[in-house]
Amino acid sequence: MSDIKYFDHAATTKMSKEVLDAMMPYLTDYYGNASSVYSIGRKSREAVEAAREKVAAAISAKAKEIYFTAGGSESDNTIIKGVAKAKKSKGNHIITSKIEHPAVLETCKQLEKEGFEVTYLDVDSRGVVDLEQLKASIKPETILISIMFANNEIGTIQPIKEIGAIAKENHVLFHTDAVQAVGNTPIDVKEMNIDFLSMSAHKFYGPKGVGAMYIRTGVVIDKLIAGGHQERSKRAGTENVPGIVGMGKAIETACSSIEKNAAYLSGLRNYFMDEVGKRIPHIRKNSNTDCCLPGTANISFKYIEGESLLFMLDAKGICASSGSACTSGSLDPSHVLLAIGVPVEVAHGSLRISIGLENTKEDIDYLLDCLSEIVERLRSMSPLYEDFLNGKYKL
């Protein structure tokens, strides 16, 4: 395991030692149910509430506006379905974008089957939603705008403050899936007029299977998980105390040095983007570094296919991901790449590198060396590249 070079931090991150240390007592000695009245129960309750304070502070919310969940997907589902149900009498129209994570897109598709109408906003070549189209899409029946803070495949950060202002002006509720953004870019829910926000601990060096939702005070939505009175009756289920403690520690650590970390990550990412362009011909840069998460770089290598690229990288100990059809589990390549105008043929050869805090410049150099060699090898095997060299085909 030691010679793994991990460049897939948008998929998940390695939990830090300090997070594990913070969690450990709650995995061992302090196993009490946070709802119990006796001492070890109270110990758990205190830990959960302390974590809630930390999560709230990270996004400038109040502690009572934070509800713990089992991750990003649950938060997205709870909020979108919860608003849909609670506001049904007001309207049945939801606005989202074409490049959302499946946790949002599939939820919207479910609602469409139940009679809701969903507008999927276009994005430009950078992946930024069209604010004019957003304004024009709002109608009296619109009950929710759900636009992700930052995209998981290409890293694009949306003009969230502007979207929040548009939502407020039109008296429409605004949700943002900030799973990729939290810990990577500053978030202030008040200043940005965010009514609901989803996050997930494992994206910022916390544990998997724990997340949170922010629900602005005064906004009432239906619950997804009914049962006990945990999370002030908004989300039933015995609290995942160690997970919540880990999340609190992770978010505190990530947000205390967010600017420094972002500078470090974007330094490595920009170096990678520049070098890959110099060293490998016939590529397409799918991430626009002007409005992008600091560690994300999505590029397509023309005339080769992404899955074979991933396996060859894996053979060199490199972990990354691709938006090729073969890895998306469908016949079509990434909906995000297609939405920003990447031709299907070029989207098949995409690679997402997401750099994390443990990566070094030496790691990037190793990645660049391996990539140059592998891309050349795959091209030498590609009939498409042969056609390109013979002037018969061009992407």
Added chain:
Amino acid sequence: MYTEKVIDHFTNPRNVGELADANAVGQVGNPVCGDIMKMYLKIEDGIIKDAKFKTFGCCAAIATSSVSTELIKGRTIDDALKLTNKEVIDELGGLPPQKIHCSVLAEEAIKKALSDYYIRQGMSEEEADKLCGVTETSCDHCHAKE
């Protein structure tokens, strides 16, 4: 998800490249689908003396191409025409369900190359395709989206 055999054929593909003196060449697939296979055969006295391939595609596409060239080398044309995608899958110790089409593509690429051989021998395209069982390739279906 992939068997060791698939990974082996993917990381060390056999018979990869072009065949300068090929007298039968067949290409199937398209770049939109994400798979293209090109087979080069050298046929002498009705026997496949040499086979090489070039493939654009995923691991399974490369591995099925590689193993197919091994399977048909030394076969008579008639025996090569009997190669089925099932044989290719079995030789690889199995393929994930969503990759079965790669084995179909490999079978089709070989048939297309053998048809090309007959065409070069003077047979009409229609006749050669019929003899070799060349139909529209599976890739044409795969992009008939719902």
